[in-house]
Amino acid sequence: MSIHNQAKKGDIAKTVLLPGDPLRAKFIADNFLEDTVCYNEVRGMLGYTGYYNGQQVSVQGTGMGMPSMSIYATELIEEYDCEQLIRIGSCGSIQPEVQLRDIILAQGACTDNGMNQLRFGGLQFAPLADFDLLHRAYTIARGKDVNLHVGNVLSSDFFYNDEHIGDPFAVWQKFNVLAVEMETAALYTIAAKYKKRALSILTVSDHIPEGKSTTSEQRQTTFTQMMDIALKLV
Ligand SMILES: O=P(O)(O)O[C@H]1O[C@H](CO)[C@@H](O)[C@H]1O
Numbered sequence: 499m500s501i502h503n504q505a506k507k508g509d510i511a512k513t514v515l516l517p518g519d520p521l522r523a524k525f526i527a528d529n530f531l532e533d534t535v536c537y538n539e540v541r542g543m544l545g546y547t548g549y550y551n552g553q554q555v556s557v558q559g560t561g562m563g564m565p566s567m568s569i570y571a572t573e574l575i576e577e578y579d580c581e582q583l584i585r586i587g588s589c590g591s592i593q594p595e596v597q598l599r600d601i602i603l604a605q606g607a608c609t610d611n612g613m614n615q616l617r618f619g620g621l622q623f624a625p626l627a628d629f630d631l632l633h634r635a636y637t638i639a640r641g642k643d644v645n646l647h648v649g650n651v652l653s654s655d656f657f658y659n660d661e662h663i664g665d666p667f668a669v670w671q672k673f674n675v676l677a678v679e680m681e682t683a684a685l686y687t688i689a690a691k692y693k694k695r696a697l698s699i700l701t702v703s704d705h706i707p708e709g710k711s712t713t714s715e716q717r718q719t720t721f722t723q724m725m726d727i728a729l730k731l732v
């Protein structure tokens with residue numbers, strides 16, 4: 499057991515898929531996995547272990563934002579010896595060529611979050627995906643009917659921005675950051691600390707400058723493609 503997870507040692511697989519939404523974890527467990535066991539209900543942050551094509555895999559909700567991701571990623575590594583952490587999340591595009599339902603493999607993650615400022619004493623750390631996971635995910639996704647992008651994302655502490663700031667994404671847009679979400683920089687930093695492998699696979703649920711969003715039906719289909727890519731990495 500850890501503070502936020504009631505699983506016993508050995509209950510969680512070496513590879514863990516990490517959706518922000520715990521009900522996305524349940525969806526994967528119900529629709530993709532066999533012989534599934536729910537190992538965690540603490541705080542409603544559901545976690546399951548099952549089998550995909552005969553390979554053991556877990557899926558654990560992480561909640562929203564970098565403190566929450568940091569708690570789950572740290573406990574999965576420190577208490578449960580997990581080796582591969584694969585986020586499957588939604589994001590908002592800030593580039594014209596990155597459209598609704600496209601899939602992004604986050605090669606790196608910028609952040610406006612303060613944790614790495616404290617951790618690195620004001621120096622700049624570059625949170626990066628594991629190259630092997632990224633390369634394999636790229637190969638798998640290229641074999642599918644998806645619009646795929648690989649690049650930088652922004653992990654932001656803000657879902658709602660304050661009007662007095664002006665356009666909070668202008669500088670990131672200019673420097674070719676593809677999309678905004680809220681967890682990847684923390685995941686990549688924690689994975690680096692413990693020399694573990696991490697990757698974020700993101701589906702574009704919204705286009706922020708164009709004010710567009712996906713329907714719930716579109717989310718369901720496209721999120722399924724992202725889940726399929728992640729599960730083939732196990
Ligand atoms: O769909 P998930 O994985 O939760 O990811 C995105 O959605 C949430 C905001 O609605 C944030 O957690 C953001 O990163």
Ligand SMILES: O=c1cc[nH]c(=O)[nH]1
Pocket residue numbers: 588589590591657678679680703704706
């Ligand atoms: O615009 C969006 C969409 C999904 N997730 C975010 O953090 N922002």
